[in-house]
Amino acid sequence: MTESAAESLHAAAEESATLTERILAARDAYYDRNQPAIADAEYDALVRRLEELERLFPELQSQDSPTQTVGGRAETTLFDPVQHAERMLSLDNVFSVPEFLDWADKAERDSGRSVHYLCELKIDGLAINLRYENGVLVTAATRGDGVVGEDVTENIEFVPGIPRRLAGTGHPPLMEVRGEVFFPVRSFAELNADQVKAGERVFANARNAASGSLRQKASTKTPAQLGLMKARLGRLRMLVHGIGAWERPAASEQSEVYAILAGWGLPTSEYFRVTRSKTEAADFIEYYGENRARVSHEIDGIVIKIDELELHAELGATNRAPRWAIAYKYPPEQVNTKLRDIVVSVGRTGRATPFAVMDKVRVAGSEVRQATLHNQDVVRAKGILIGDTIVLRKAGDVIPEVLGPVVELRDGTEREFVMPSNCPECGTPLAPAKEGDIDLRCPNARSCPAQVRGRVEHIGSRGGLDIEVLGEVAAAALTQPTVPADPPLPTEAGLFDLQLADLLPIQVVVRDAETGLPKEDDDGTARQRMPFQRSPTAAEKKQGRTGPQPSSSALKLLAEIDKARTKPLWRILVSLNIRHVGPVAARALANHFGSLSAIRTATREELAEVDGVGGIIAEAVLDWFQVDWHVDIVDRWTAAGVQFSTPGHPGPGAAETAGGVLSGLTVVATGSLEGFTREGAQEAIIAAGGKSASSVSKNTDYVAAGPGAGSKLAKAEGLGIRILDADEFRLLLAEGPRAVTPGVIS
């Protein structure tokens, strides 16, 4: 994080703390005294501002934020209120190491001596206060507003590891123990498996699930539900992280208190460390920032406490938080946002895919507005409604994934998503491709704009004919421009007939990069752009060329299309968009048959002989040629000079090209290998007679890994596969496996 980002985060944190206080005070006044202290409109404005801040800075979202609770204390009507003997404070937050060091400096200055720091993990769970009297558990209560919480004693008894009676001796007459109740990662997964089995909804988020589990009322349950409820509570765990009221603890350090509590049978965390210096504490922060996944429960930060109890009393507390402890908050991996709509898009294969449109939110380092929902069953299984507050994360730190709704925050205005019955682009009724398929498809493959656009884009893509310029934008411009009315490419059949004169008049709507909505001119009409022409330069005008000139991308596009006519057969095959025929199957077919005509005249059995091709792919190939407009594509491309054969290929069934130093070996290339492009590395493997695979398995012989390699490298290490750097990879390609010494991990 840059320093200025940390600063604005800090400013936002302070503003959000102030807002939280004002909102809670207003709520108190409204619900408890039945006298609104501020106007409704003002209250709403405060909440909206807080929501906005939390969206901008997800770090600020916390379990006790007023945006995370439905107005007032509706829950306390179900549970008896319990007054904590000593107020449960929250902690002040820092978001960067320099900020933490500043806090530590000040604490050391105020203490007038060097101190020890007790570093512990900040568990993402539900804060609980256990009250023991003479060693016997009397009440367990949630945090509530810090002064009064909810009595969950009945439920806590089913949570394993919490002693009803303390072990050992010397228990104080009154003692409050503070801790966190949570689902360990493992238990949470098991819980959701149980939920699915019981036909209940899946929980999106472990913290909400913990909170919900503890707030169940046994008295409202049927015997069967009661069993489920006890099973749920049985998966919860608690760890102790502090004390409240306690008459003269016989200890001088916080860490010693933990030892005493552990001696009495209370569960304390195994992850903690006492350090002598603030820099060691910063190391602890950084270590767990990188190793969050290694901990058995979710953490949202680190808590650092001054270990000396004497100083706790000296430093005291503000009215919100103690001065002797601070929470370092990690950027969250999960955030909440608002689900504005669920929209359906149609891809090149006609598959209709619903995706979530959300309020833009920052998660795991990038801004996210959309996330795929796969199909209508997934939408139903996740239980999300349009208008819900939803939990979002990045799967594998890259792909945004909607986990589920925060049911508690519904206000009744949410509505269910209904899968449209017609294609959103061309209006054709959607239907499953075959009986029992979940996916719905638009059957109008030939002229559905979304499908034509998708296919043309696919032709231009790197796995296809690799035509520069022909990406998403150009594909849309060629297949559905606003002018001319008849697009240059009603289907891909005319791709190789494109002339400059076809490109020049093309006009497209200018869209906002963020929203995807057309931009409007001052007069309210949609703004247009002509991507394939430019105005003449002064020099050109002098030469009498006063008309519009082709833009460089127009010339580039035509040159690239021209080059594509003679690209390898497998690329042409991929460009035909035959179901199940991607780069791998296309290569296998091209190698075996050598020409499209040989493929076309082959029988099902002959096709299925090819390595990597079975009955289904063979069928898909044969079916493809049964469609008139598909054949029309081949005919027109042929007429335009596209080469549908591999020059010099001996013909169908000829011995597969064997030999080469990598013959019989499978190699996976990952990360950025110096001197190779991603494609280039794969080509080089194949050229050397090896097999280039896309994922690592136990069949993999070598993994060539450069900087930036991720999960594949990790998996290879786990399987004990020989890993090569770029130089070793080059050596392998040139001289074969003997050149690289086996078993040496570089």
Added chain:
DNA sequence: CACCCTCGAGTTCA
């Protein structure tokens, strides 16, 4: 019948 693999789709970054 297990695996193992490819396909297809979505997404955001530099």
Added chain:
DNA sequence: CTCGAGGGTG
């Protein structure tokens, strides 16, 4: 880069 779906192979 990851996931789910579904095909291919031993």
